[in-house]
Amino acid sequence: MNWNKPEVFAVQHKDEKVRASSRSGGIFTALSDYVLEQDGVVYGCVLTEGFEAVHVRADSTHVRERMRGSKYIQSRMNDTYKNVKYDLEAGRNVLFSGTSCQVAGLKGYLRREYENLLCIDIVCHGVPSPKVWKAYLAWQEKKNRSKVKKVDFRNKKDFGWREHIETLYLSNGQTVNSKAFTTLFYGHSILRPCCYECPYKSVTHPGDITIADYWGIEKAAPEFDDNKGVSLTLINNEKGKEFFDAIKDQVKCKETRLEDSMQPPLIAPFPEPENRMNFWVDFENRNFDYIVKKYGGKGIKNKIKNALRRIKRKLIK
Numbered sequence: 097m098n099w100n101k102p103e104v105f106a107v108q109h110k111d112e113k114v115r116a117s118s119r120s121g122g123i124f125t126a127l128s129d130y131v132l133e134q135d136g137v138v139y140g141c142v143l144t145e146g147f148e149a150v151h152v153r154a155d156s157t158h159v160r161e162r163m164r165g166s167k168y169i170q171s172r173m174n175d176t177y178k179n180v181k182y183d184l185e186a187g188r189n190v191l192f193s194g195t196s197c198q199v200a201g202l203k204g205y206l207r208r209e210y211e212n213l214l215c216i217d218i219v220c221h222g223v224p225s226p227k228v229w230k231a232y233l234a235w236q237e238k239k240n241r242s243k244v245k246k247v248d249f250r251n252k253k254d255f256g257w258r259e260h261i262e263t264l265y266l267s268n269g270q271t272v273n274s275k276a277f278t279t280l281f282y283g284h285s286i287l288r289p290c291c292y293e294c295p296y297k298s299v300t301h302p303g304d305i306t307i308a309d310y311w312g313i314e315k316a317a318p319e320f321d322d323n324k325g326v327s328l329t330l331i332n333n334e335k336g337k338e339f340f341d342a343i344k345d346q347v348k349c350k351e352t353r354l355e356d357s358m359q360p361p362l363i364a365p366f367p368e369p370e371n372r373m374n375f376w377v378d379f380e381n382r383n384f385d386y387i388v389k390k391y392g393g394k395g396i397k398n399k400i401k402n403a404l405r406r407i408k409r410k411l412i413k
């Protein structure tokens with residue numbers, strides 16, 4: 097049974113290399129290392145060579161490493177639920193990680209509790225459509241006349257944890273830093289329809305442990321605020337607490353107040369944008385240049401809007 101109010105911690109992995117390659121503070125690596133050390137298996141999301149997000153099984157750190165980092169697109173589950181059940185029935189310790197709806201889906205599929213299952217869900221803004229992601233990559237390849245070799249959905253290394261800039265590494269050796277896909281993401285029209293009615297936008301979640309970026313860390317635990325990433329960690333039940341206690345020597349952590357840790361996805365789903373239908377009609381009928389100009393923050397109207405927003409922010413300060 098999950099508690100009505102989680103215990104809240106600010107967490108940073110002690111190994112700086114782990115933290116640098118994780119989206120937030122690296123709590124996922126600490127927990128998955130522990131499960132792998134117990135001869136367990138870990139399920140999570142990786143990016144394929146074709147840049148699709150899919151869930152896979154890892155029984156070594158080598159595959160688990162690929163699960164690090166946020167892929168801001170809906171991941172495909174394939175046979176994951178079936179494989180998790182197989183591992184659980186075979187007595188293996190299993191860590192399953194994913195969005196809250198993926199964790200709830202797994203629990204619905206299993207239809208009973210398993211002592212040997214640990215579920216971690218991520219606080220989730222919503223998942224963008226893989227179709228738009230694919231069109232975006234094709235647009236960048238055409239524009240830059242080169243194939244994409246590698247992507248970083250949110251380049252923490254060069255821009256810090258707070259910034260959100262996507263980086264594409266091209267075959268011709270060039271690097272493209274862009275905010276076009278990020279802007280489409282935050283415009284919300286490319287989210288899956290179910291995300292506008294997400295039942296997990298609250299402080300309670302289906303996972304044993306819920307992890308997120310620690311927005312508000314400057315108030316909740318200013319001594320952790322180094323712009324290199326902090327994991328907001330919500331312990332939702334006794335099992336979550338047991339696992340968290342077991343990895344505490346791997347991390348630097350501090351218990352914090354829930355009231356200082358609230359972010360919009362812990363409160364309510366984002367409403368469906370009024371222009372969502374227009375976006376999809378345009379997406380199906382226009383080229384991607386048009387989409388980026390109109391919805392991706394590149395057009396003159398967007399530039400004026402952003403400049404006005406910046407001025408307004410300065411005046412409020």
Ligand SMILES: Cc1cc2nc3c(=O)[nH]c(=O)nc-3n(C[C@H](O)[C@H](O)[C@H](O)COP(=O)(O)OP(=O)(O)OC[C@H]3O[C@@H](n4cnc5c(N)ncnc54)[C@H](O)[C@@H]3O)c2cc1C
Binds near residue numbers: 124139195219
């Ligand atoms: C689609 C999406 C939306 C997010 N929205 C928010 C948000 O609103 N607020 C916030 O604070 N943080 C958000 N995050 C970030 C998330 O909170 C961090 O991934 C989490 O804090 C893990 O941090 P870590 O340092 O332990 O990381 P890492 O080691 O980087 O963690 C990786 C974990 O993320 C999972 N993961 C990565 N991509 C996906 C995917 N596409 N689908 C399912 N699971 C995935 C992996 O399986 C793994 O468990 C989002 C991430 C994603 C993928």
Ligand code: SF4
Binds near residue numbers: 288
């Ligand atoms: S916002 Fe909710 S419904 Fe959408 S992917 Fe995230 S958890 Fe699932």
